Amino acid sequence: MSNVLEIDDLKTHIRLSRSTVHAVDGISLHIAPGETLGLVGESGSGKSMTGMSIMKLLPPGGHIVEGSIKLNGRDVVPLSEKEMRVVRGEVVAVIFQDPMTSLNPTMTIGNQISEALSIHRDVNAAEARARTIEVLGLVGMPRPAERINDYPHMLSGGLRQRCMIAMALVCGPSLLIADEPTTALDVTIQSQILDVLDGLRRELHMAVLLITHDMGVIAGRADRVAVMYAGKIVEEADTSTLFKRMRHRYTEALVEAIPRLDQETSAELYSIPGLPPDLANPPSGCRFAARCRYDTEICHTDEPALVEHEPSHRYACHHPAGVGATPASAEAATV
């Protein structure tokens, strides 16, 4: 089956008054129907900007410079705002981190959900109401027929996020972008919401782009993972391959830096020195080189290409973990 999403060499820049931020700098991605791709990275890595590029909802100054974004085979980059309005909701929908700021506090949740339906579909009030109740039921809202008259402030954070998902789903999109969908929620509610997303993906055969900073969420929920750093994808593989044989030194460092609940970590955690680079002036060579334990001269001069070195496993690193000899400079650096 053909891919729901195919991104080819996407570059998204944000023009500021005195500089241009290379927020997304030449990334390629694809997601098949019913598949969850985890896009993981830290703030400023360009992961949210990738999601917003697909929706074409970029902040002021943001624009797609190069590349194509195909949704069900159709490139959305050249589409006008009017044409995009049809695509949003019907083909692709998004849910954000904070459900309180994304919901309209003056409208009942029922009206907010059916509003999307009445824009996209020719339905009467009774049909819209029936569909709204059906969708709220799908996302696990208790007593949906009563709850449609509630205002957002009457709901808990978890229920609000369920409403956001219902709103995203109401027109049956092929791709759901979930941008840090559970970061504002408690862990027990997080697992409930992720269960809802997982169930819907399976039932509706929807493609999901799961954007998160949490490696644990990725491990449990994604079929494949793409790791972003400073506007680039640095490693991509199916989830179990990535966690068993991570190659890029950034991925490796990121996992070593998190305390793990299931392990006795008495030693110091690895801490990645420094800060991510300024994307208004991206460094030459590998963007992680300045913070990497294993950098050599080549890392600062030649940018490593993202190549499929192993079957379905792409990475862009001159000194990948577990492949060949560890560079000599690393010995000194790790002491």
Next chain:
Amino acid sequence: MTTMPLSTTPAEGLAGNGKAPYLDVRHLVKEFPVTKGAVLRRRIGSVHAVSDITFSVMPGETFGLVGESGCGKTTTGRMIVALEPPTSGSIVIAGEDIATMSSREVRPRRRHMQMMFQDPYASLDPRMRVSTILREPLAIQRVGTRQSQTDRVVELLNDVGLARAAMDRYPHEFSGGQRQRIGLARALALQPKLIVADEPVSALDVSIRSQILNLMNRLQEKYKLTYVIISHDLSVVKYMSDRIGVMYLGKMVEIGSGEDIYARPAHPYTSGLVSAIPIPDPDIERSKDADAPKGEIPSAINPPSGCRYRTRCPRAQSLCAEVEPPLRPFGPQHEAACHYPLRPPSEIAA
């Protein structure tokens, strides 16, 4: 646990074999009034934020408090540093009960207990230079001359790994991680013995978190600090703490070591909380058998009778609605409050 550099004294909290705890919290209660009407503000009820919790922390020990939002962990932390007066109960710090003191009596003692806040963007005054921010606590407590205060500021910046040049800069010129270092330096300024850190790394990026956690551990060793670390992130709390208290809706439901909490939980809530936390390993994550708690935390205005977790608990029976379960021992330094625990309790208190 043997190589833990954090604690200079072994945790002896509950058994109390002669060593006095640095912080001893007993039957602590905090209720916030719920009022109605703009003028008369009739009291129509209370939020039971903290309902009778007891725990102690030994000198040099790190005690972690975990729980979901609304469990009362932050309110507990604020009471310990005297930012919030308790409704009842006692908070004994270094042998003195600060809960019964007037604010005038508390003031000179504040230098021994300091707080580190979650949001490094909101907790530093944007109009103050770093030198002013760090000097402020010294000036308020009238410590030293102006010159010795400046020397202290330089020393503090050095302690938290910032350059001396940081003194003349403003908070917005720093990244989140650097700001959290400034927050830690400010907490350290008066050479406190106890630091309450409320979500110290939650606002930071993953790659920056470990820098701050390692720094906190190094400073604890250097200055023999006692920490209370409050977080919703059990992984962070387990990494940092000698002992952990799990709170639910104002109650302490379980206290134990990190391994007790993770590998041998007695309370169904603890076990549910542990299983809800995603672990960065697909094999473990996809073979979890325990279920995360269903439903949501009830209102703290009308908490459930008996055991407060019973409305979400898979093991709840009629007794749970009638009688509030007391904390019972489940091993050395391990206690839980449950009528139908996941493992048998110890015969007699050790």
